[in-house]
Amino acid sequence: MTSALCTVQVLKASRQGHRWPLHDVAATRAREFQLAPHIPLMQRAGLSVAQLAMAIAPHAQSLWIACGPGNNGGDGLEAASHLQAWGKTVRVTWLGREETCPPEARSALHRARESGVMFQAALPDSDEFDVAIDALFGLGTHEHRSAPGALDLARACAEHLNAARARGLPVLAVDLPSGLNGDTGQTFSYCVHASHTLSLLTIKPGLFTLQGRDHTGDVWFDDLRRSGDRICLPDLGVSPSAWLTAKPKPLQRVHHSHKGSYGEINIIGGADGMVGAVLLAARAAAWVEPSRPGAGKVFVGLLAGQPLAVDMLHPELMFRHAEDLEVSRGCTVMGCGAGASARALNLLIRALEESPCLVLDADALNMLAQHPELQSKLRVRANRGLLTVLTPHPLEAARLLKADTSAVQAARLASAQSLADQFASVVALKGSGTVVAAPRQVPYVNSSGNAQLATAGSGDVLAGLLGGILAQVLVAHAPNFGLAAAQKAVAEAVYLHGARVD
Numbered sequence: 001m002t003s004a005l006c007t008v009q010v011l012k013a014s015r016q017g018h019r020w021p022l023h024d025v026a027a028t029r030a031r032e033f034q035l036a037p038h039i040p041l042m043q044r045a046g047l048s049v050a051q052l053a054m055a056i057a058p059h060a061q062s063l064w065i066a067c068g069p070g071n072n073g074g075d076g077l078e079a080a081s082h083l084q085a086w087g088k089t090v091r092v093t094w095l096g097r098e099e100t101c102p103p104e105a106r107s108a109l110h111r112a113r114e115s116g117v118m119f120q121a122a123l124p125d126s127d128e129f130d131v132a133i134d135a136l137f138g139l140g141t142h143e144h145r146s147a148p149g150a151l152d153l154a155r156a157c158a159e160h161l162n163a164a165r166a167r168g169l170p171v172l173a174v175d176l177p178s179g180l181n182g183d184t185g186q187t188f189s190y191c192v193h194a195s196h197t198l199s200l201l202t203i204k205p206g207l208f209t210l211q212g213r214d215h216t217g218d219v220w221f222d223d224l225r226r227s228g229d230r231i232c233l234p235d236l237g238v239s240p241s242a243w244l245t246a247k248p249k250p251l252q253r254v255h256h257s258h259k260g261s262y263g264e265i266n267i268i269g270g271a272d273g274m275v276g277a278v279l280l281a282a283r284a285a286a287w288v289e290p291s292r293p294g295a296g297k298v299f300v301g302l303l304a305g306q307p308l309a310v311d312m313l314h315p316e317l318m319f320r321h322a323e324d325l326e327v328s329r330g331c332t333v334m335g336c337g338a339g340a341s342a343r344a345l346n347l348l349i350r351a352l353e354e355s356p357c358l359v360l361d362a363d364a365l366n367m368l369a370q371h372p373e374l375q376s377k378l379r380v381r382a383n384r385g386l387l388t389v390l391t392p393h394p395l396e397a398a399r400l401l402k403a404d405t406s407a408v409q410a411a412r413l414a415s416a417q418s419l420a421d422q423f424a425s426v427v428a429l430k431g432s433g434t435v436v437a438a439p440r441q442v443p444y445v446n447s448s449g450n451a452q453l454a455t456a457g458s459g460d461v462l463a464g465l466l467g468g469i470l471a472q473v474l475v476a477h478a479p480n481f482g483l484a485a486a487q488k489a490v491a492e493a494v495y496l497h498g499a500r501v502d
Contacts, residue, residue, distance in 0.1 A: 020221075021240035022445060023202035024183045025139050031201060031238045041224055042071060042104045045200050046078020048222040049174055052198050053083065053131055056170050060130035062089040064164075066157040068136040068178070069096030069150060074105030075174050075200070076135025081108070081115040091118045091129065093157060095136065095150050123160045132164045132171045134192045136178035138200075151189075154178065158190040165193050173197040176204060177215045183241075184411055185210030185433065193217075200224060205242045208445045209412050209433025242413060242443045245436070247499070248492035251293070251472075262296035263471030264330035266355075267464060268322050268347055269363070271303040274337025277362070278302060280457045281336040281464030283314050285471075294468035301325045301347075303338060322347055331357040331474060333467040335364025336460040345371070352377040352388075357474050359389045361463035362396075369399040375423060382424030382439075387486050389470070390423060391463055393430045413443055426487050428466070430459065434494050438487040446491065449498025466493045 023031065035041060053063065065080050067073035073096055084090045098106060113119070136154050158178055165171040171194045176182050179191030182204035195217040199207060203221050206212045253262075265285050270278030278300060286294045301322030302308060311317045322343075325332075332355040338344045340363055348364055352374060358381070360368060368374050368390075381388055390400075397415055398405045400423070408415040409431070416429040416437035429435045437443040473489045474481055 019246035019444075020203055020244040022205040022208070022242040022244055023238065024205060024241040027238050027241055028139060028182070028202045028204065034238070035201075035224070039224060039229060041201070042074050042108060043078055044224045044226070045075040045174070045222070046080075046108065047082055048200070048224070049075055049079035049133065049135070049172065049198060050082035050086075052196070052220060053079065053133060053170075053172055054086070056172060056196055057131045060088070060170075062091070062129045063131045063133060064091045064093070064124050064129035065133040066136050066161060066178075067092055067094045067096070068154065069094075069101055069105075070137065070140050071102055071105055072138035072140070072174055072178075073135050074102065074108040075138075076133055077105065077108035077112040077117075079133060079135070079174075080117045081111045084112075084115045084117045089118070091120055091124050093121070093123060093153075094119060095153050095157070123156065126164065126167060129164075130169065132161050132169060133174065134158075134161050134171060134178050134194060135174040136192070138175035138178075139182055139204075155190045158192050161192050161194075165195055171195050171217075173216065175200045176207070180206055180212060180215050182206040184413075185212035186410055187211050187215065191215050196220060198222060203244065205413060205433075205445055208244060208447060209435065210409060210431070213432055240442055242435075242445050243491075245444045245446045245448070245491045245495045247448075247495060253293070259296035261475065262293070263473075263475040264297035264299065265295040265464075265467045265471045266299045266301060266325040266327050266330065266332045267336065267467065268301040268325065268327075268332065268334045268351070269303060269336035269338040270300075271337055271339035271341065271344065272305055274339065275302060275304050275308070277337030277457065277460045279311060280460040281333055281361075281467070282311070282317050284461040284464035285333070285468035286314055286316060294465075295331070295471040297330075298468070299325055303341070303344060303347075327351050328354040328356070331355070331359065331467045331471040333359040333361065333463050335361040335367075336463055338363040340367055340370075348374065349377070352381060355386070357387045357389075357470050359391065359463055359467045359470065361391045361459060365390060365392050365396045365400065369396070378423045378425055387470070387474075387481065388423070388425040389428065389466060389486070389490055390419060390425050391428045391430065391459065391466065392419070393459065397429055413437070413445070416443060426483065426490050428462075428490055428494055430462070434498075436487060436491040436494060438483045441484055441487050444487070444491040444494075446494045446498055448495045448502055450501055452501040453498065462494065462497045465497050466490060469493045469496075 067076040173194035177192040185206040197216040416435040419427040420437040434446040
């Protein structure tokens with residue numbers, strides 16, 4: 001079995017306990033520069049593309065490949081030569097000019113012509129191909145946007161590829177769907193909607209965050225290594241830009257234990273009209289999932305005028321007046337439906353000063369953004385070795401960073417890291433591909449979940465689930481509960497939250 005045909009398991013294996021390094025464009029360019037003198041990268045990439053196309057659609061006879069003017073197009077031209085040699089009918093729409101294309105791509109062009117590949121300027125009719133391959137632009141999309149006439153033709157090719165996808169035909173993107181930013185997941189003026197993406201050499205973070213997951217389909221990976229290579233990739237010294245979150249291992253609880261062995265959590269919120277928010281958080285804290293039970297004891301401090309006596313769905317939850325909670329013990333979750341009253345503010349100040357492990361969500365984040373004196377307390381907490389976790393959605397993150405939401409979304413990894421550094425906290429920046437960052441740590445990008453989580457209350461569930469897991473980790477690892485362990489625990493909690501709807 002070839003390397004490429006094995007790689008379908010690579011990213012799917014992230015759901016089976018393996019985390020994968022993600023490399024941004026700069027890191028990928030560095031690795032490419034280091035390997036190019038030793039490995040025929042384009043030829044290997046083209047072979048992998050051709051093999052994957054046949055693995056996706058083994059009975060396909062006709063293929064259309066849209067090739068850009070650069071090296072991504074060269075990968076497509078190499079694939080075309082292989083497919084033609086295997087007896088397939090291959091049509092290529094090429095956007096380049098021989099005199100200006102890169103040397104490797106020019107060599108691939110000559111091989112494709114010599115193999116009998118059919119080149120045509122007109123886009124093929126829908127009944128002329130069974131599979132489409134997007135080899136327009138990869139890492140260098142932005143570099144070719146202004147090439148004479150290339151943008152208009154590229155947009156026409158992208159629309160034709162998307163029309164093929166809409167008809168149910170397989171569309172395989174080479175390295176990245178054309179028009180997708182590999183670092184951020186942003187799209188340009190056009191973007192291909194692929195059914196499959198073969199990420200080459202490295203796995204790019206933009207495939208898994210912002211708009212990336214809507215455009216990539218099933219992600220495959222080939223690092224272009226082969227067993228006979230004399231150069232070893234892990235020794236090249238190119239650090240990952242992020243990690244793709246792995247599925248956590250089931251929690252193994254010993255028989256000789258009791259509820260106190262698994263920590264306690266205080267959940268404060270639920271002002272009048274918002275009691276549901278704190279109940280969602282409390283229920284999630286008490287029961288994460290069958291393989292991952294929640295905190296041993298869950299206390300709920302409601303801010304509503306009439307506190308509940310019991311939750312009939314989860315009678316194990318213990319209700320108290322918010323001021324009576326012992327926030328100096330265990331983990332505290334603050335903000336779910338808390339409102340912005342003076343009472344809520346005083347409770348937040350107390351939690352910031354006393355709680356050894358604090359999760360701030362929703363209204364607590366808004367109060368944090370409005371009161372600069374609270375922000376200094378976060379840095380004091382960090383200096384005392386106390387853990388704080390912030391769980392903003394993009395608008396809340398923008399308020400904290402004094403930016404706008406579009407700026408946060410345009411650079412999700414950088415925004416999450418800025419928040420983590422500024423507030424000396426672990427940060428889970430929610431959204432498609434939630435980013436979990438911590439000071440001086442490589443961030444995680446979450447790989448689970450879907451748009452079913454875009455509903456009211458989803459964030460409250462995540463906050464409670466986070467608290468339930470952190471309460472247990474705090475007991476298990478104290479006093480050696482550092483930032484790296486906390487960030488990993490938060491990333492795993494985010495994964496489990498998303499996995500509920502997968």
